[in-house]
Amino acid sequence: MVNITVDKDFCKGCSLCIVNCPKDVLAVSKERGKAGFLVPEATKPEACSKCKNCEVICPDFAIVVEEG
Ligand code: SF4
Numbered sequence: 242m243v244n245i246t247v248d249k250d251f252c253k254g255c256s257l258c259i260v261n262c263p264k265d266v267l268a269v270s271k272e273r274g275k276a277g278f279l280v281p282e283a284t285k286p287e288a289c290s291k292c293k294n295c296e297v298i299c300p301d302f303a304i305v306v307e308e309g
């Protein structure tokens with residue numbers, strides 16, 4: 242299992258994590274973060290390979306992938 246968490250206070254909705262996920266785990270949610278942008282969510286967490294591309298690419302350190 243894996244836990245993918247997005248800090249809505251820091252996320253600016255740039256979607257870099259979504260487009261750089263090789264497994265299509267992430268998608269834009271309907272939820273707005275502190276800055277007013279739609280934040281990502283893990284829609285297919287079971288497909289996550291824990292490569293951490295999303296974590297590394299995020300300019301705002303807003304997404305974290307951890308062993309569940
Ligand atoms: S760790 Fe890798 S596979 Fe998992 S959500 Fe992030 S980019 Fe996608």
Ligand code: SF4
Binds near residue numbers: 251301303
């Ligand atoms: S890369 Fe970071 S700031 Fe951009 S949408 Fe993903 S979590 Fe939010």
